[in-house]
Amino acid sequence: MKRIKDAFINTETLKKDREMLEKFYLSNVENLSFTNPEGYELTASRLLVDNPVESLVIIPGRGEIAHKFCELFYSLSKLKVAAVVIFARGQGSSTRVLPDRQKYHIEHFEDYAKDVTFVLDKLNIRDYNLLAFSLGGLISLDILKNQENKPKRVSLIAPYLWPYFNLKKPSLYFFISLMDLLPFTRTMYTPHGSEYKKLEFEGNHHSHDPERFNYYHNYFEKHPVYTIGGPTFHFVKEAMKKQLELFKDKFEFTIPVFCQSAGDDKVVSTKETQRFFEKHANDPVPPKFEVIENAYHDIINESDEFRIKSLTKALDFLFKN
Template sequence: MIEQSQIPEDETLVEKRNQQFIEPFWQRNVINGYFLGKQKVRIAYAYVINPNPIGSIAISSGRIETLLKYKELVFNLYHAGFSVFIHDHRGQGLSGRMLDDPEKGYVADFADYVADFKLFFDQVISPNSVHKPILLSHSMGAAISSLYLLTHPGDFAKCIMSAPMFGIRPALPKWLSCLLIESYTLLNHVFGKSPWYFIGQSKYNPKAFAINELTHCQQRYKIFRDTYEANPQCKLGGVTTAWLKQADKTMSFIQKNAAAITIPVLLLQAGDDRVVNNAKQTQVAAKMLNCELMRIENASHEIFFETEDIRDQSLRAILRFLA
């Protein structure tokens, strides 16, 4: 855990804003609920309706994330004039898990994520939106969003992708990664009754801030980890071989079909990303017909949870893009 005394003085404003404005806003204005996704998995969601909206934004979050982590971004977008919608993907956050061990990162097929998202769109987002919604996504959520846009091309007007998961680091040669995944899948099938963690993966184990790969902002990292301690049902460990196999399949599909995504896309690339493969992002962006790639120097993977200057740069870029 990070002690408050260790937080740089200029970052303490983040916690003050969180306590004085963001938490009260969330409790007062945000509506929470559940719906049954594909195969009756319980999917958690939250949304807030702006009384005078200039648009609607749906957020597709990254792996291990929860809607509770996005309170600050929802607050920012609401005060920029938008109604905002977010749900927790199956197998993480406040949503239902499919395995006996709730900390294993698992999905049977990325198409299940898309099926859940479509139900959320039809049941919650569309009925509460005056304007055609905008899609904002991060990391794994951007891979899911890309699949969604390829499957349901008419639902969203524009899309923002933050550090999209079009390739995972460290980037092994394709033949080697496929060999490892297939070999471990076979072993799992022969000797295991349920999906195994992939090599090197384990249960939820929060890293110390000094060695984290997600953000340079110590205070936002502390809030993120404290949120999971306060809501232990949100904790998620590493990925299973089954999840990784589906992720690899999905990333390959996106790389081959990116040209079919025709709506305007803003791709925010984190210059200091050590989680996903920026070279793959650049390749996919070049294939999209209407994509603006903006590289944010010195940003770690979680751009929306970065330091004030980086976060401000990204939010200003989003608002320009939406205007």
């Protein structure tokens, strides 16, 4: 584990050498594009590594883009791990589902898993290890449940198994479903949602690290074409339907899975995530679950004490022999 931990750079190094990281990203990351049978352009960003000893597939969170993985790519290259981040429809640079590119929308949640599997097939990727963040965690569980090309091992970080919300599940789902029934509201932003606006570090619930937080959002300011706004009512309804399906199903874990949830998550319900994984304690291959105490939701952009600890454990779990 020490070898993995030593591959990560700290915040002070970032402050001093951002230019090095940018040059590395431009020289070592290949952007790929594929068109699926429905006509959607699906994109992926692949880390090129000479003589890799391991490979990794990454499924990102809802609004994440390829550049967000720049620092992680750098660490993976030091570990000789070749990696690819796959962006399903509506994510990253892939085709947005609605004419209004800012609205985050999906017609059927299962489309995400179909898109990821399509790109895996195009890249001829089999017997892979999988790392997923936030919404990517929910997509990953759908892949485990329904798709044929499944990973060997999976590490989930702050997976989106239920939103952080005080309303009880039936009441929240009823409200979202009601709004989804109305033609003029199903593609509207949910309350507090809007087109992308730069967040201020002060008072945010995503990261304790001002360096990583501001750099990420400053990148969007310089490249507005990559910005993604809030979700629509129909997206939230589709996600909730999938979440409830997973909670109620007789699905069992048959491969090693490790989930880390953020202890101070204000985006995803850590309590519900823990409940889900505890429910599977007697599965053929019981999943491992852990809380990263005091961490905010965006662990990949968190301060060193949370980020390095979490990612080190995730990679150590994935690449154990």
